[in-house]
Amino acid sequence: MNRRIKSFCFSSALIASLFLTWIFPIPPVSAFPLSNEEQEILEKSLSIVEIDREIARIEIRRQEAERSLLDLTEALVTTEAKMLVSQERAGARLKAYYMGEREDLLTALLSTNSWKDFFKVLDYYELIMERDRDILTAYKKDLAKLNKSKKQLSALTNNLTQMKENLLKQRERVIELQRSVDSKLGASTDPEHLRVMIEELTTYWENVGLHEVRRYFSALASAMMDFQDFLKDHQDSLVSENGGYVLVIREEDLNAFLHSKNALLSNMAFIFEKEKIVATGSREGLNLRVEGHYTVEDEPQNALIFHVDRLVFNGLELPDTTRTELQNDFDLGFYPQKIVPFVKAYEAAIQKGTLTVKLKLSL
Template identity: 45%
Template structure:
């Protein structure tokens, strides 16, 4: 209750927030906006550094586990190799042929079947030895390959950590210099502090709420396309989706009231989704592209993300894309289709799909 009371008091502090809404007062100059943008980038890149550090710990733990597994397999496979080698040598040296001759030289039918059972037992044991060796060898090779991939990923992640730390240091110097050069450094510091708190307590929640709503709506888009007239067409071999932005926006509003003040626009290869509610504004600019890995999809690539006129850094865009799946999967529409081309122009999104048999 105490926490809620403090938060209530904070959100309605007149010196920081407007009377109409819980949003912070926005800067009235381009210079102040840039300072806020850089300061918010520092916060978000710091979050990315935290995520990278956690990922490094996971990869290092996995690498230790893989190396331990490889060591155990190498010890086990050493004995298997010797036994498998003995089996192969016996065939190469013709030792198993003696069993065949014994089978042919049996004096009676009962003797023949006794030798045959013995022969089958030895052959099955040879097979088991070779199969076990091959299985463990393949497992060892797979574990070594996975360890190599993991080591490569670890190096890449650590390099990324260094780059992000360098970005933060450069931005911190830039912000400190800009704040010192401003007409009222103390007021600017206060604005940075309050806007950062607002982003962490309200802004990030609102951005994620919109991304979550988009991801949920995209799950139902295949059903909408199938149930709508003139959106999906085919000539037998090629299928096309041709959807006007008004049709998509109507669909989104039927999925969530949040989209009553948030709309998509298609033009010049770009996809722009934007909206305002009170003192909150959000703009997502991106494009749709065809990808085949890990599966065929129309992927929404976020190129620009602006919250309350402050552009968020690439680390935030990437983190949101990883957390929320806003892609369109043709196989959810028709199981034997794959997307080959996508474009957006003249208020329309067009997807070309072909048979994937």
């Protein structure tokens, strides 16, 4: 039964993919070389689409942040009101200690004439002391909660300010790009042809291209989660050196590993060049090129984090907003401590054909 369901899901996905390709055919931009003018106009048009999408994402996050800010402000008012009551009670208890009222109870305890009276007063004394402790503990908790809420409110306010500034910056970018595109269309000898190309590209990107690019990144992220399997097949890649270890990943070995993890990745080739990694893939008229590098980072945990420096779709470079989104949504890094628990990376170097990671003991 499960096999039938899986077969049905695969067939449905295949039919959907073919349907989308039929409805949104590969745009002419991939069919023949573009002039410099066409290249620039189409890249800027694609950037407008992507930055507009980023603006929409920021706007959603901004609205969520404003709602959270309102809820947090209301909660803070309630906490402050409770805090005043708690503060008064705690103050009264502390005053009682300093004014000697608790000493009077202790004196009464010691001046009893029988064990029966002694234990009665003792029970009363312990009950009062327990109540005092509860009030003072509640005061401490309310104070901690108040301070935490104030920090959250401050952080959220700062984030909201940054979001608004980013929103304005992205809107200005779109206006400038649109102005440039309109200017070039106005100066073109065949503006209608360019408008058709822009429309076809936009339609294809929004309905097929973006989905496919995210599929590639999702497949890569999934494969990198299983990177510890790489060492099982390439144990000679990790060698002891100078009280630590050196992990040498060869280009051909990484390609073989990734291809074995996902059939989609069999269309991609990873090339190690000086100080950068280049990944290229091509499938059904879609061409993708990703350039990036690794950095060693210790927060929140020791890891080699992959940074997308350049992203090219069907010969057109995508803006930084798309690179950042994909980098945040899909983790293409790997974590040395998942491979060897007692080591941490401290250096990564990319040379022609190899990626070398230096590891040191972390006990």
